[in-house]
Amino acid sequence: MLHSMTGFARETVETTLGTLTWEIRAVNHRYLDVQFKIPEDLRPKEQVFRQQASAILGRGKIECGLYFRRATDQQSEMQIDTELVKLLSSRISEVSAILPSPAGINPIEILRWPGVLQQREVDAEPLFEEASALLDTTLEALDDMRMSEGRRIVEMLESRCVDIESIAALVRLRMPEVLAASRAKQRERIEKLDVEADPARLEVELALLAQKIDVDEELDRLESHLVEIRDALKDAKPVGRRLDFLMQELNREANTLGSKSADAETTKAAVDLKVLIEQMREQIQNVE
Structure with a gap:
């Protein structure tokens, strides 16, 4: 059956790790050109995603975007490194003693300091399995539209x-x-x-x-x-x-x-x- 080269598909799944969403856009092109925009945690798996896309799509410029919104856990998310905050406060006090009229420090600026806010690491393998399965579903939806x-x-x-x-x-x-x-x-x-x-x-x-x-x-x-x-x-x-x-x-x-x-x-x-x-x-x- 003849396939068009243009199409769009969007699929979302809720997991224990968070919400995954694939968006795929396809337009006409002289050959198959697949481009991915994915979270850094899954960047090592890009070649596997590319093979999945190539198995279904034969030609076209394909833009694949994977968006991940982490599930929020109030007990473990955004932990503050109190030791680092104390060290920063001590250094700020030392600088304030030297300066003639130092401005007040906004706590938000402290939170922006690298390492002050700590997030738990995401287990990439379960996330990849969920993303891979969702990609297959999204590719099928795109293929149906192109058909x-x-x-x-x-x-x-x-x-x-x-x-x-x-x-x-x-x-x-x-x-x-x-x-x-x-x-x-x-x-x-x-x-x-x-x-x-x-x-x-x-x-x-x-x-x-x-x-x-x-x-x-x-x-x-x-x-x-x-x-x-x-x-x-x-x-x-x-x-x-x-x-x-x-x-x-x-x-x-x-x-x-x-x-x-x-x-x-x-x-x-x-x-x-x-x-x-x-x-x-x-x-x-x-x-x-």
Whole structure:
């Protein structure tokens, strides 16, 4: 099933250690680029998180943020190192005795001194296990969103393929008429010159002209590319680059059709094809 490269997922879990929240944002990119913003306690586990993401995501720029809010324990949280506070107070008194008119010390400034407030260390292993399980859940939610968006892209591409087929069929249906009109126009021009033309040479020239404006080969290739596109849409593997290449091929055939055009209707058909192909290309830029 086709996957979009854009998506967002956010999952939260309450643990005995605190609240964990994963936020993942995904946008289109040429390859897989996964970036992590995680607490320092879990920084050594970043490579494991990266492997989890790579196992599910194939392409895109992925921004993963892990946010941790510690559970508060009034008995053990924010303990004050009283010995350090006493030492700081003693040193402040010594400095105050030297200065002529020292300002008062704000207790908050003392609390900000490194080491005055002490927090218990978090056990990283249980925290990692919870974060890893939550990451899997968040990645699944992101993948579901990308798959849902992919289904809408498939519907759009299928619709444009049908429109392209209709235009190609109309051009093919009109080709005998276009060739006949071109042949008649060339004969009329020769007659206006009032010269006697070699009938055999004239037929050869008219045949060469018909060959130059005949677009059967281009229409055949166009229809062949549409078959390839539909096959790609059913593929379970990432097909974004393959579809992008097919858009280039479709655009090439539309350009050739326009350059070979011998009447206004065929020119209009070539322009309509290019508009449809561009609409498809814009959507395919977002396909994994």
